[in-house]
Amino acid sequence: xxxxLVSAEGAxxxxxxxxxxxxxQDRIDRGEKIEPKEWMPEGYRKTLxxxxxxxxxxxxxxQLPEGNWITRAPTLERKAILLAKVQDEAGHGLYLYSAAExxxxxxxxxxxxxxxxxxxxxxxxxxxxxxWADIGAVGWLVDGAAIMNQVPxxxxxxxxxxxxxxxxCKEESFHQRQGYDILLKMCLQGTEDQKAMAQDAMNRFWxxxxxxxxxxxxxxxxxxxxxxxxxxxxxxxxxRQKFVDQTVPQAEYxxxxxxxxxxxxxxxxxxxxxxxxxxxxxFAVIAGNGPCNAERMEARVTAWEDxxxxxxxxxxxxxxxxxxxxxxxxxxx
Amino acid sequence: MSSEWPLWEIFIRGQHGLNHRHVGSxxxxxxxxxxxxxxxxxxxxxxxxxxxxxxxxxxxxxxxSDKGPLFEPSNSKVYRHPTFFDIPAEVGHM
Amino acid sequence: xxxxxAAVDRAAFVEWLERVGDNALVLGHRVSxxxxxxxxxxxDIALANQALDLIGQCQLWLGLAGEVEGQxxxxxxxxxxxxxxxxxxxxxxxxxxGDFGQTLMRQFLFDAFHIELMRALKASSDPRVAEIAAxxxxxxxxxxxxxxxxxxSLGDGTEESRNRMQKALNVLYPYxxxxxxxxxxxKAVAEAGIAPLPSxxxxxWDATVREVLEAATLTHPGETYQHGINxxxxxxxxxxxxxxxxxxAEMQFLQRAYPGAVW
Numbered sequence: 001x002x003x004x005l006v007s008a009e010g011a012x013x014x015x016x017x018x019x020x021x022x023x024x025q026d027r028i029d030r031g032e033k034i035e036p037k038e039w040m041p042e043g044y045r046k047t048l049x050x051x052x053x054x055x056x057x058x059x060x061x062x063q064l065p066e067g068n069w070i071t072r073a074p075t076l077e078r079k080a081i082l083l084a085k086v087q088d089e090a091g092h093g094l095y096l097y098s099a100a101e102x103x104x105x106x107x108x109x110x111x112x113x114x115x116x117x118x119x120x121x122x123x124x125x126x127x128x129x130x131x132w133a134d135i136g137a138v139g140w141l142v143d144g145a146a147i148m149n150q151v152p153x154x155x156x157x158x159x160x161x162x163x164x165x166x167x168x169c170k171e172e173s174f175h176q177r178q179g180y181d182i183l184l185k186m187c188l189q190g191t192e193d194q195k196a197m198a199q200d201a202m203n204r205f206w207x208x209x210x211x212x213x214x215x216x217x218x219x220x221x222x223x224x225x226x227x228x229x230x231x232x233x234x235x236x237x238x239x240r241q242k243f244v245d246q247t248v249p250q251a252e253y254x255x256x257x258x259x260x261x262x263x264x265x266x267x268x269x270x271x272x273x274x275x276x277x278x279x280x281x282x283f284a285v286i287a288g289n290g291p292c293n294a295e296r297m298e299a300r301v302t303a304w305e306d307x308x309x310x311x312x313x314x315x316x317x318x319x320x321x322x323x324x325x326x327x328x329x330x331x332x333x
Numbered sequence: 334m335s336s337e338w339p340l341w342e343i344f345i346r347g348q349h350g351l352n353h354r355h356v357g358s359x360x361x362x363x364x365x366x367x368x369x370x371x372x373x374x375x376x377x378x379x380x381x382x383x384x385x386x387x388x389x390x391x392x393x394x395x396x397x398s399d400k401g402p403l404f405e406p407s408n409s410k411v412y413r414h415p416t417f418f419d420i421p422a423e424v425g426h427m
Numbered sequence: 428x429x430x431x432x433a434a435v436d437r438a439a440f441v442e443w444l445e446r447v448g449d450n451a452l453v454l455g456h457r458v459s460x461x462x463x464x465x466x467x468x469x470x471d472i473a474l475a476n477q478a479l480d481l482i483g484q485c486q487l488w489l490g491l492a493g494e495v496e497g498q499x500x501x502x503x504x505x506x507x508x509x510x511x512x513x514x515x516x517x518x519x520x521x522x523x524x525g526d527f528g529q530t531l532m533r534q535f536l537f538d539a540f541h542i543e544l545m546r547a548l549k550a551s552s553d554p555r556v557a558e559i560a561a562x563x564x565x566x567x568x569x570x571x572x573x574x575x576x577x578x579x580s581l582g583d584g585t586e587e588s589r590n591r592m593q594k595a596l597n598v599l600y601p602y603x604x605x606x607x608x609x610x611x612x613x614k615a616v617a618e619a620g621i622a623p624l625p626s627x628x629x630x631x632w633d634a635t636v637r638e639v640l641e642a643a644t645l646t647h648p649g650e651t652y653q654h655g656i657n658x659x660x661x662x663x664x665x666x667x668x669x670x671x672x673x674x675x676a677e678m679q680f681l682q683r684a685y686p687g688a689v690w
Contacts, residue, residue: 037394063463063471070459071674074681074690075503076452079459080482084377086462087475091374094468098358101340107360107468108337132681132690167357182690191688299464307466310527310581311362312336313588317580318363338467359469362580366469369573373473 011224028230033159036102044229045103048158050119051231052100053110057121059093061296065129066138074132081178082135088175092168099160115301123282126290127208133186133194133201139179141209141247147172148243149213152233161231180250187254195255202256207277213240215279245271341367342392343375344385353385361386435619441496442515443616445505446663447544448488449516452506454537455481456674457524466527473573477534480566487559494555507682511671518655518662519602521671525595528581528588532595535574539635540606541567543628552620575639582643593645604653605661607632612663 014022021041027034034040063086070086073079097107113119124142129135150172153165183201186194214236217223226232234242244263251258262275284290338360344353356375361367367386376384459478465471489502519537524530545567548560581588607629609617617624640647655661662671681690 060463060468067463070462071456071677072680074507074688076482076486076506077503078690080479080486083459083462083475083479083482087377087472087479090463090468090471090475091377094359094374094472095357097468098340101358106337185690189689191685193685194688303464303466307470307527308336309585309587309591310466310470311338313581313584314362314366314577315336315338315584316588317584318366320583321363360467361469365576366580369576370469370473372569373476374469377472377476 011228025228028157028228032157033162034157035159043225044231047226047229048161048231049100049103049105049110051226052096052103052161052164053105053113053119054121056093056096056100056110057114057119058125059089059096061121061125061300063089063093064296064299065125065127065292066135068129069132069135072132073135078182085139085175085178088171091171095164095167096161099158099164102160111304115297115304117288117297120286121296122212123285123290124208124212126285126293126296127204128292130204131197131200133183133197134205136179136182136186136198137201137205139175139177140183140250141179141205142212143172143175143179144247145209145212145239145243147176148239148246149234155230155233157230183254183256187256198254199256202251203259206259207281210240210243210274210277211279211282211285213237213243215282216276219279241271244274248272338362340389341371341386342389343367343371344387345371345375346383348382353383358389364388435621436615437495437497439612439615440619440621441492442612443622444488444492444495445513446515446517446612448485448492448502448505449514450520450537450541451481451485451488453514453516453671453674454520454534455479455485456678457520457522458530458534460524461527461530470527477570477573480563480570484559484563484566487562491555491559503682507679511667511675512665514662514667514671514675515665516662516667516671517602517605518668519599519606521662521668521674522599522602523670525598526591528591529595529598531574531577531581532592532599534570535578535639536599536603536636537606538567538571538574539632539639540603540628542571543631544623547623547628551622556621571635575635578639578645579643582640582645589644592643596640596645597648600648601651601654605655605663608653608656608661608663610663 012021014025017025020039024034024039024041024044034044066082066086066089070079070082073082097110100110101107110119114121124145129138147169150165150169154162154169156162156165183198186198190198217235217237223232223235227235248258248263260275262273264273265271266273285293288294339362340358341361341364342358343356345356346353359367359370359374361370364386368384371384371386455478458474458481461471461474462478463471465474485506486502489505493500493502493505519533522529522533542564545560545564549557549564551557551560578592582592583589607625609624609626613622613625616622637647655663655666660666662668681688
């Protein structure tokens with residue numbers, strides 16, 4: 001999802017596990033939470049750092065496409081709601097970095113890796129927001145897809161990650177609704193121009209939203225280990241199917257057409273049949289060639305570099321103050 | 334990297350006079366900023382009336398129950414997030 | 428409509444409400460431009476809160492302006508459908524964000540004024556004004572606490588942070604005098620007991636600014652030329668800098684491009 005291509009090793013069989021690994025797997029199978037200071041396989045720790053890190057990066061890069069419309073929001077109320085929402089994304093990034101930090105990596109280290117292009121973020125945020133309906137589509141489809149993944153992750157085996165996801169899901173509940181609400185207004189009460197904008201947003205965001213769940217299970221070799229460790233709960237295809245089934249009636253209510261001629265209800269499986277996204281596009285975006293990869297990275301790197309003097313200045317002041325307090329204590333003694 | 338702000342643990346007492354409760358962590362250069370950042374980060378939805386900020390490094394945590402070796406060999410370096418977030422009662426069934 | 432309002436020229440009251448509301452609107456807009464681009468995650472979140480407070484205040488002030496005007500205009504109508512010359516914010520709040528230091532210094536210089544205004548307005552003869560001010564005062568007090576402390580910390584930080592803050596102060600100080608300049612509108616609402624004369628807030632602002640600059644080890648610019656007072660210029664009179672037109676072009680784009688559409 002927000003961590004679409006986290007690679008872990010293949011799952012180990014019980015016979016191949018060391019006694020520690022067996023005991024660890026027993027705990028996970030019993031549904032116990034793993035807490036930071038406890039023993040864990042190095043692979044578990046590393047995979048989690050990558051996964052939580054990617055998730056955190058996605059939240060902060062994810063501020064950019066929506067932030068793009070804050071200054072152009074059409075009413076004061078929409079502006080306030082969007083600001084509050086984008087602020088939540090920053091908060092979610094903060095919670096997730098904190099969870100990753102429990103694994104022995106600092107936030108600044110993770111940011112350095114992002115800025116150096118050595119860590120990824122979700123492919124979805126490399127698509128542009130071109131009209132106001134895109135803000136609706138991002139809330140409805142992108143947050144909708146994210147929530148689909150995040151709800152089961154509340155049960156993930158790693159305590160701090162699970163608790164971060166619980167808090168995020170609690171706050172996220174309004175995000176999808178605000179997106180859908182934007183589109184409701186445009187589609188049901190709007191002018192022809194507004195309806196056209198909404199359909200345009202639907203056309204551009206449908207397949208990128210489907211890509212958010214990651215490659216098809218048959219091509220996703222790394223899922224087994226992560227699922228054994230319960231840091232991934234459902235397969236990519238399961239979640240994608242669930243997302244399509246949930247979204248189709250919502251699109252119908254809006255009067256929007258999903259840009260897939262093959263979309264149709266399959267009575268036998270109790271779900272929709274639908275076309276796969278173009279995976280070559282997905283891999284191109286992941287490799288850095290999406291429509292906005294360069295802009296997104298530049299924005300983040302610029303913010304970080306331009307802000308260095310600010311962070312250093314405040315730290316220098318804090319250190320001076322600590323010295324002054326120490327000197328004052330000495331003088332008093 | 335020398336300018337990386339230290340990590341703080343944030344505790345908040347809610348509206349109903351209950352104990353301060355750990356809500357999460359954040360970075361800040363000093364205690365005053367930690368309190369202010371906590372106000373902005375963790376009380377966005379009117380969650381609290383009183384905030385404590387404690388430098389994560391100053392927290393002493395009990396040893397984990399398991400006997401196995403620690404992933405982090407240094408026992409002296411206290412774990413920075415003893416309880417990252419409390420699980421709200423309403424999601425208990427998940 | 429209360430006696431106080433009857434006693435004041437309605438047009439002056441509306442104009443004064445637009446001044447207060449437009450200050451919040453334009454500054455809130457500027458602050459929101461940082462969203463996703465600030466130096467550290469905690470700051471991104473704090474700035475968003477500040478922008479949200481200001482936008483909320485602007486909704487209340489402009490809402491009241493529309494109500495007093497009595498021509499059926501909403502806060503949104505006023506924000507999105509007036510051209511630059513009808514805006515009444517001071518020049519200071521439309522100054523560009525610049526580096527983060529400039530944004531913080533602008534915020535501090537304005538907050539130190541804003542808090543005095545809100546405190547005084549709690550005693551307004553118009554209960555609607557007093558009510559909005561009482562709500563805003565709490566928010567503004569926190570804005571000032573934050574911006575003042577950051578100015579102090581950065582002034583007392585590294586050489587670079589000190590230099591940047593001094594430069595920001597020197598660039599922005601010439602736009603502070605307009606906040607305290609009394610004109611006919613100010614006098615009309617002051618006489619009706621609706622609002623204090625801006626000049627009456629000056630001493631308290633000066634004291635705050637001097638105290639903070641001293642703690643920040645920054646040099647007070649002293650008496651400098653003040654924009655927006657002499658001649659015909661000045662945001663309070665609707666003669667703005669070139670920047671406001673671009674702010675509005677962005678802010679009003681959808682409302683202008685799709686007239687009458689609901690969002």
